[in-house]
Amino acid sequence: MSAPRAVTYQVRRSAPRPALLAAAAAAVGVALIPLVYLAVRTAEAGWSRIAAELFTVRVAELAGRSLALAAVVTAGCVVLGVGSAFLVTRTDLPARRLFAVLAALPLAVPTYIASFAWVSTVDGFEGFWPAAAVLVLCSYPYVFLPVAAALAGADPAQEEASRSLGRGAWKTFTGVTLRQVRPAVAAGALLVALYVLSDFGAISIVRVETFTRAIFTSLNLGFDRTGALVLATVLVALTALLVTGESLSRRRGARYARVGGAGRPPTTIRLRAMRWPASGALSVVGALALGVPGFSLMRWLADGVSRPGSLVEVAIAAGNSLWVSLAGATLTLLLALPVGLLTARAPGVAATVLDRLAYLSHALPGLVIGLSLVFFGINVAYPLYQTQWLLALAYAALFLPLAVAAVAAAATQAPPVLEEVARSLGRRPLTVFRTVTLPLTLPGIGAGAALVFLTCMKELPATLLLRPTGMDTLATTLWTHTSVAAYAAAAPHAAVLVLLAAVPTWLLATRTGVLAGRDPAGREIG
Amino acid sequence: MPIFPRRAALAIAMSSMLVLGIAGCGDEEPDAGSAAQTSDKKITVYSGRSESLVKPLLEMFTKQTGISVEARYGDTAQMAAQLVEEGNRSPADVFFAQDAGALGAVTKQGLFAVLPADTLNKVPGVYRAAGGEWVGVTGRSRVLVYNSDLVPSEQLPKSVFELTEPAWKGKVGVAPTNGSFQAFVTALRVQHSDARAEQFLTGLGANDPQIRAGNAAIVSDVNSGKIPAGLVNHYYVYELADEKGVSPDTLKARLHFFPNGDTGALVNTAGVGVLKGAADDPDVRVFVDYLLGTEAQTYFADKTFEYPLVSGVAAAPGLPALASLAAPKIDLNDLDTLAATVAMIKKSGLVT
Known part of the structure; x- marks a missing residue:
């Protein structure tokens, strides 16, 4: 059988279909609800108030510290994520599959659980660097997962060409391999950076003064909603900065898709003497990211005498968590589909603008998103207020970019020529979508759904504000118990939350292709 | 094929925001009058x-x-x-x-x-x-929680202002983002003056305070001896005893109510x-x-x-009975000037 052909398509700048464009615009409109809310409330504050809140040394310091934290954590995640992705996909590391799962699993641990574990384990664990460490350990899977998938799926032909032209292994890695996965690295890094800006769990427990914390302080200390919201506008500005930066780093134009045949396995590098140090390093990272929280949860259970009301309480909360996360993930994916397809199939100004707009509220803390949906529910969608549907809408506003990225990546990989053939054979657009596009992008959609699902499960501030009255999820029961220092009662809720979130995380790990069987001999170089 | 016009894209983005915005400003009348009689x-x-x-x-x-x-x-x-x-x-x-x-x-x-x-x-x-x-x-009363091994009872302060003195350097746990602490600072301003309150906060901030996220963390650290004392609400010691399943008087963490109408006992x-x-x-x-x-x-x-x-x-x-506490004579209704308090706490460096 001949080697699969690598086909390069020059992207055609075709005008998007009006229906797709309208659907994408409506979807992005949901993600923009928080911005409309911020605009309304900020305008009410008046210019002098805005100036008094924003043009201060403190705001400059906070912005600087937030950006510095985002930069440090992102750099850490890129090193850790790309490093471990490379080790599990391209080397003869022992127990590669185990390490691939270990590298994905930290995604299941909410930062508030990880931070609390660290603070209660290590004396004096507070400030900028400890917070950065916890955030790196919790968020490097955002880089690991897409990069591992890209490395596992990348066509080895280019690397072979580079090698045959006399470049060494290292030069080939930096000159060819890294370039191939650069979009995956950039996309993961952007998610990490935006996550760090929005995070409240880690920074409040490990105590570092960032913008998000200042927003909460304004509200909790002064009952000052307006001040908090004016501060939040700065986060939107910082996000615009980061999103633009990531856009500029992208290369436009060509995209690559393989038609026919299964891809060949990528080349494998022999680690030789580095085998054990490499697996040792990954073990240490795994122990820090997963072992410390696990150990800490067990100690919560052992130390206190408070007990959860009953297993029924945990089961009900778990059921609710699953249900609202499922609703949230489904709605988010439905909204992400047109945006992702538009980005992949009709790239251009409209697609780019919509895709970037979807990110704008992604760095806002859940509290601000929650309040904006309270505003939306009260004034626009009163029948939905305090129902799980409005909560699902909040999840969509929060996590739309995660799903859009997954859909766009999947659609980009599916060769458009198949759709064109179907269309040329007389199929209607909707039929083409149903019979060709959807099956091709389904795995990517599944990955996006899993990611959004587990992120919904971990979400707390918006859930507290928007959940139906009387409904508890694992995140809220965990909050209820920890807020009165009943850690032993909280432990089962935390454990179940992490275990349930681990299921979609495991699915994500399998999606990277690392877990799939591979000829163990591989082809070796080095 | 022409590129999808930039203006059209912007128009779509803006109009979708506008629709939401207009809807958001809708003038639907609240149905406040329909309360169940x-x-x-x-x-x-x-x-x-x-x-x-x-x-x-x-x-x-x-x-x-x-x-x-x-x-x-x-x-x-x-x-x-x-x-x-x-x-x-x-x-x-x-x-x-x-x-x-x-x-x-x-x-x-x-x-x-x-x-x-x-x-x-x-x-x-x-x-x-x-x-x-x-x-x-x-x-709830504000108190000084102290570790009975680390702070002899004769050294307990008569006034909260003593905590800015060198003897207490690095020894006092404070939760500046906590609402109760903030109410206490407002009370300082009401009972004394803005200048006196600011002086206290600056003194506290310069005395190497042990900043914690909340009262429970302070009480827990005082009980375990990590910090000798802290400013908290009185009931957290009882919560800690409850969680540990012991009687409060077996804990190392003890309560000190500031005497003589000191603001520390708000x-x-x-x-x-x-x-x-x-x-x-x-x-x-x-x-x-x-x-x-x-x-x-x-x-x-x-x-x-x-x-x-x-x-x-x-x-x-x-x-001690509520009536027996030497609480400061402050009208709680005067504790509503929060913005000024917040600004003062921020300025003191207790929160950045």
């Missing part, structure tokens, strides 16, 4: 106090009165923001808040109805709103307000009166170790 045996309570504390009490209430309670739990400050955002369309009938400041914030937006005089009169005048929009349910309150839409709901009145009745007051004294505010109900064993 007759009993439907159902009320909705927003509780900024914890579920583990409030839920058993609500169950007792329902059992006794047949009125079912839909309870929504959250953080007091965030719930106040939610109520203000909901305005007159709030599904809430009652707001049960952890802190007088949050009740004040909702009062200022004109969302609370004035409570009947016979309800207000159940608690001493200092523990309710000047305009009668909210009433205190329980009281007594603050948790309380309730009734939303305007529920002003005439008889079930809501029954609920507020229940909170101020013997059963609920005893429950709080036993479970939370807070001070009952209604006369005739005793405080938890081991606590």
